[in-house]
Amino acid sequence: MIMVTGASGALGSLIAAKLAASGREVVAGTRRPTGSARRVDFDAPDSLAEAFGGVDVLVAVSAGFAEDDVVIARHRAVVEAAANAGVRQVVYTSLTGAGEHMSIAPAHRATERLLAAAPFAVTVLRNGLYAELLSQAAEQAVATGVLTLPLGGGKVAAAAREDLAEAAARVAVEADAQVDNAHRGRVYELVGSEALGGEDLASALSAEHGKEIAYAPLSLGDFRAALTAAGLPPFQVAHTVSVFANVNAGFMGGTESDLPGLLAGAPRRAIDVL
Incomplete structure (x- = not known):
């Protein structure tokens, strides 16, 4: 049996749906089950x-911003409970791995260390940034004619959440069926196949909607102020700014990825997702 934690979340729900279609026995895990x-x-x-x-394969979706x-x-509680069960x-x-300088990286790497010491087999899916992260800015750009994002001159190889869910489901199904032990002990780097910057996004949106859309870089300071004014908790402000600071610094543009090998077809283009 396969369980997906965080099954009511954006990524977890997609993984659970794909697993349900696989024919394997799947159960969703969530704080408010129905x-x-x-x-x-x-x-x-x-x-x-x-x-x-009774769970054989556990897809542990990371616990989110905190x-x-x-x-x-x-995550330590999950590892210990999985071992005991x-x-x-x-x-x-x-x-x-491209996100090593992000403020959210230490918690992920500490979790990987906990998993490495656990008595069960482990597969780590190192997901890149979601293409959907930019969707709200894209919608506003179509409405206003200006794409405002704190990307600076950096680029990001974002991946479609749908593709990341498909990759996770494939690994879980093959681990559950024990038809492919190649996933045991593997660390997969899963990023997009194309690096896009603000100018690239604005140009593509202009072509798609038949109107001129300009890119106006937002400073990290102004971005931080806007997030704070919106009432986000301090840790979420810091983590979110850190993500875009890494794009600004040029760390998130690499496209070397294991994602194509875990998909049935070609990865979805981030610009198509937007």
Whole structure:
């Protein structure tokens, strides 16, 4: 049996849907379960052993934005509960190696270290930035004629969330069926096949919508101020600014990726997603 944690979230729900279509036995894990889903609350570690009962392959979707100590504690509870429940293999959605300088990187790398010391098999999916991360700015650009993003002159090899979900589902299915042990112990780098900057995005949106759209870089300082004014908690402001700071610094444009080898077809282009 395969379980997906965070199954009500954007990535987890896609993974769960693809697994449900695979014919394997799948159960969704979420903090507020309905139907056949199980309650999986990383902040209630005592509940996890029961939740993971009978699970052979656990797709552990990372616990999202929070302070590092909270995220690491959540993930440590998952690792310990999976070991106690006899889970055979854990597939963890981590952060691309290109993101080593991001403020969210330490929690992911600490989790990878916990998994490496665990008694079960592990596959790490180091996901790149989602193409959907830029969708709101793209919609506003079509409406206003100006694409405002804190990318500076940097580029990002963003991946479609749909593709990342497909890759995770394939690894989980093959691990569950035990038809392909090649995923055991593997760390996959999953980024987009094309690096795009603000000018590239503005040009593509202009062509798609038949109107002139200009790129207006937003400074990181102004971006931070806008996030703060919107009422985001301080850790989320810091993490979000850090993501775009890494794009500005030129760290996120690499396109070397294991993603094509885990998909049935070619990866979706980020610009098509937008």
